[in-house]
Amino acid sequence: MxxxxxxxxxxxxxxxxxxxxxxVLCLVPIVLSLLxxxxxxxxxxxxxxxxxxATNVSGLVRAIPTFAVLMVMLLLLKQIGFTPSAIALTALxxxxxxxxxxxxxxxxxxxxxxxxxGMGMTRPQVLARVELPLVLPVAxxxxxxxxxxxxxxxxxxxxxxxxxxGEYILNGLSNEANAIxxxxxxVSVALLALLTEAIFAIVQRAVTPAGLRAGxxxxxxxxxxxxxxxxxxxxx
Amino acid sequence: xxxxxxVDVTKTYPGALRPAVDRxxxxxxxxxxxxxxxxxxxxxxTLLRMVNRLIDPTSGAILIDGTPTxxxxxxxxRRGIGYVIQQVGLFPHxxxxxxxxxxxxILGRPASEMAARVDxxxxxxxxxxxxxxxxxxxxxxxxxxxxxxxxxxLAADPSVLLMDEPFGALDAITRExxxxxxxxxxxxxxxxxxxxxxxxxxxxxxxxxxVVMSEGRLIQQGTPVELLAHPADDFxxxxxxxxxxxxxxxxxxxxTTALEPGTGEADASDEALAADATLLHALLxxxxxxxxxxxxxxxGATIGHVSLASISRQVQAGSASTGAPVTAQ
Ligand SMILES: Nc1ncnc2c1ncn2[C@@H]1O[C@H](COP(=O)(O)OP(=O)(O)OP(=O)(O)O)[C@@H](O)[C@H]1O
Ligand SMILES: [Mg+2]
Numbered sequence: 162m163x164x165x166x167x168x169x170x171x172x173x174x175x176x177x178x179x180x181x182x183x184x185v186l187c188l189v190p191i192v193l194s195l196l197x198x199x200x201x202x203x204x205x206x207x208x209x210x211x212x213x214x215a216t217n218v219s220g221l222v223r224a225i226p227t228f229a230v231l232m233v234m235l236l237l238l239k240q241i242g243f244t245p246s247a248i249a250l251t252a253l254x255x256x257x258x259x260x261x262x263x264x265x266x267x268x269x270x271x272x273x274x275x276x277x278x279g280m281g282m283t284r285p286q287v288l289a290r291v292e293l294p295l296v297l298p299v300a301x302x303x304x305x306x307x308x309x310x311x312x313x314x315x316x317x318x319x320x321x322x323x324x325x326x327g328e329y330i331l332n333g334l335s336n337e338a339n340a341i342x343x344x345x346x347x348v349s350v351a352l353l354a355l356l357t358e359a360i361f362a363i364v365q366r367a368v369t370p371a372g373l374r375a376g377x378x379x380x381x382x383x384x385x386x387x388x389x390x391x392x393x394x395x396x397x
Numbered sequence: 398x399x400x401x402x403x404v405d406v407t408k409t410y411p412g413a414l415r416p417a418v419d420r421x422x423x424x425x426x427x428x429x430x431x432x433x434x435x436x437x438x439x440x441x442x443t444l445l446r447m448v449n450r451l452i453d454p455t456s457g458a459i460l461i462d463g464t465p466t467x468x469x470x471x472x473x474x475r476r477g478i479g480y481v482i483q484q485v486g487l488f489p490h491x492x493x494x495x496x497x498x499x500x501x502x503i504l505g506r507p508a509s510e511m512a513a514r515v516d517x518x519x520x521x522x523x524x525x526x527x528x529x530x531x532x533x534x535x536x537x538x539x540x541x542x543x544x545x546x547x548x549x550x551l552a553a554d555p556s557v558l559l560m561d562e563p564f565g566a567l568d569a570i571t572r573e574x575x576x577x578x579x580x581x582x583x584x585x586x587x588x589x590x591x592x593x594x595x596x597x598x599x600x601x602x603x604x605x606x607x608v609v610m611s612e613g614r615l616i617q618q619g620t621p622v623e624l625l626a627h628p629a630d631d632f633x634x635x636x637x638x639x640x641x642x643x644x645x646x647x648x649x650x651x652x653t654t655a656l657e658p659g660t661g662e663a664d665a666s667d668e669a670l671a672a673d674a675t676l677l678h679a680l681l682x683x684x685x686x687x688x689x690x691x692x693x694x695x696x697g698a699t700i701g702h703v704s705l706a707s708i709s710r711q712v713q714a715g716s717a718s719t720g721a722p723v724t725a726q
Contacts, residue, residue: 272486279451279482280500280549281475290499294490370490372533 168341176345183325183353187315189247191308194254199300201255202262203288212263219256227253227314235321246323253314254307261303265296298369305361312354316346326350399462399556399589401425401448406457408443417443419613420457425606428587430579432600434636435610441593442483444610445559448591449475461557476504479550483561483593485542487534493519493545494530500553511552518548521578523571539566544575551582558590564599572596576603597637601625601649609633621649626711646712647677652693655679655711656701662690663702669694670703676712679703 169176205211230252234245269292277287319327326346333343401424408418418440425431433441446452448459450471458465466474479500487496495502497518498511516526522544534542543566550558564572576599582588594600600607601621609616609624609632617629625646628634638645652674667688670679672695679691683705690704 270486270489272482272484273488274486275451275484276480276482276486276546276549277488279446279449279475279480280503281472281477282503283472286503290503291488372490372492372535 164341165345168345179324179326179328180349183315183327183349186243186246186250186318186323186325187308187312187353187357190250190254190311191304193247193251194258194307194311195304197251198255198258198262198303202259202266202300203292206263206266212267215259216263219260222252223256227317228320231317231321241322243323245321246318250311250314250318254311257307257310258300258303261299262296265299266292268299269295294370295373298365298373301361301365301368305358305365308357308361309354312350312357316350326353400427400460401431401557401589401591402460402463403444404458404460406444406447406454406459408440408447408452409455416440416455416613418447418454421610421613421615422457423608423615423618425589425591427589428583429605430583430590430592430603432604432607433591433593433610434595434597434600434607435616436636437595438612439610440613441610442561445561445591445593448557448559449478449480451475476500476553477555477557479553479555479558479588481546481550481558481560481563483565485539485546485566487542487545487549489534491533492530493524493532493534493537496534496545497548497552499549504553514552515548518551519545521551521582522548523574523578524548540568540571543567544571547575554586556588558588558592560590560592562593562595565595572599579603597645601637601645609636622651622654625650626654643712647680648675650676650711652676652679652691652703653700655703655707656693657703657707658701660690660692660699661702661704662688663692663704664688665692667692669699671695672700676703676708679708 168174201215205215227249230249231245234249235241238245238248273291273295274287277291282290315323315325316327316330319325319331326349329342329346329349333339333341333346403421403423406418406421407416409416421440421444423431433444435441443452447454448461448466450466450469453467458467460466461469461474488499491499494512494515495508497515498506498508501511501514502508515530519526519529524541524544529537529541529545534545537545543563547560547563550560564575567575579590580603583590592600592603594603601624604621606618606620607624608618609629611632617624617633619627624633624637628637651672652670653672655676667686669692670682672693682691683689689706690702692699692702694700
């Protein structure tokens with residue numbers, strides 16, 4: 162333990178810089194995934210063909226190992242460092258959010274949308290006042306799982322010079338004498354993943370409208386979006 | 398206030414073999430309640446949704462106050478029309494109060510101005526505001542949700558109301574209360590109402606006129622009295638009367654349908670019956686007083702009389718295969 166603290170506080174190890182780099186390398190892809198997946202979800206959800214394509218391509222992308230994506234990015238961009246890493250991690254983050262957006266929007270009670278249109282809401286009003294509030298909890302569940310996946314994968318980015326905790330791990334793996342590096346890297350990533358999970362669980366709860374909260378469920382719980390990415394929440 | 402005119406309205410859904418609504422023409426006068434009656438799948442909902450342009454007709458036109466709806470912007474058109482949808486469709490993430498004031502809110506009215514109006518509307522539909530305004534739709538029974546749907550449609554005080562089986566999920570007692578409320582609203586500011594119902598009693602009670610639909614076509618249009626007295630065909634007779642045809646006529650036909658001139662055998666000194674009383678009222682009065690004829694008054698003046706014989710002739714005429722003309726109106 163003392164050894165650990167010594168390692169972390171040793172300026173030569175630049176732990177603070179590594180932590181900052183890791184967080185930036187996580188945050189940027191999370192934000193990019195959101196910026197891509199949320200509008201894309203809205204655009205394709207009501208178009209059967211586009212939604213089918215988006216769902217299947219997302220599934221496909223998820224099946225490709227992140228390691229392979231990193232290598233492809235490296236080859237494609239012909240550079241190492243932050244940019245290819247961030248793009249690869251974004252590719253990891255988009256599918257879970259997009260899938261949940263599509264499933265969530267399609268799960269909104271058609272009668273509610275019908276009533277909204279019937280009373281004279283414009284398309285943007287239907288989206289802002291009815292669809293988005295109802296889909297937000299489902300989308301947030303997708304964001305949560307995307308974020309945790311990105312954090313868990315971030316050490317791999319060190320392979321193509323992305324920096325962050327992954328450097329400790331690579332260091333540790335390359336030389337048995339550096340076991341402490343490996344340990345610090347792995348523990349830090351694990352803690353960051355747990356923290357991310359906790360933060361996004363709170364966010365998810367916060368964006369769930371009171372009328373949809375689990376505790377409220379009365380006799381007919383059929384209304385409202387289906388929660389596919391976070392079955393754990395059901396029990397809450 | 399608005400007149401709604403259907404001119405040769407036809408709607409064929411893409412891929413459908415026959416039209417869901419087939420060359421339907423009729424007019425709902427300003428301030429009238431028009432009941433749409435018909436078997437399931439006869440095109441009632443389709444007809445209703447063409448009024449606020451949720452569906453556009455394949456051919457024909459719908460005119461509101463003389464202007465074809467297709468010439469109006471659908472959004473503005475819909476904002477002036479209250480719509481109670483068949484599946485209720487409350488917004489699950491909004492409280493009951495938020496649901497009720499959603500139409501005024503999209504029209505830009507601040508929530509603070511609406512608080513009193515929301516409570517008034519909740520009371521109108523028989524939901525204690527203090528108990529229900531802060532609840533969410535999931536915490537309400539199906540019938541209570543349906544009543545919130547009605548309050549929501551009334552919130553912006555539209556001059557046209559489209560109601561698709563608005564009382565379908567209500568028990569007989571609550572349903573009757575809601576019907577009374579609707580008639581009470583109608584006695585104040587009169588709205589032009591298109592009301593889909595499966596309940597013949599409801600149609601006879603609420604309707605200024607009834608439109609009977611079958612397989613997309615308009616079979617008969619008329620007042621409840623006209624439909625009871627002269628059903629256009631067996632379909633209408635079965636729909637309206639069923640086995641209770643005679644009972645229905647006693648219940649809904651006014652005494653004027655069996656009116657005969659003069660005072661006949663009625664005792665001039667006896668208390669007269671008002672012209673808007675039903676045949677059932679007349680029979681009850683006769684049984685109570687032991688007389689076989691009653692003088693009928695309108696605005697204090699005797700307009701004729703009814704007798705057991707004239708009532709019996711009228712009721713038999715309405716139940717027979719060929720309807721006899723209404724004696725008097
Ligand atoms: N969106 C649609 N696409 C294709 N066909 C439809 C659509 N909506 C209704 N139909 C068909 O049109 C016909 C009339 O339907 P409509 O919903 O107007 O009937 P309805 O009289 O309201 O019936 P109910 O009393 O059961 O509500 C039916 O045969 C129905 O299957
Ligand atoms: Mg219907």
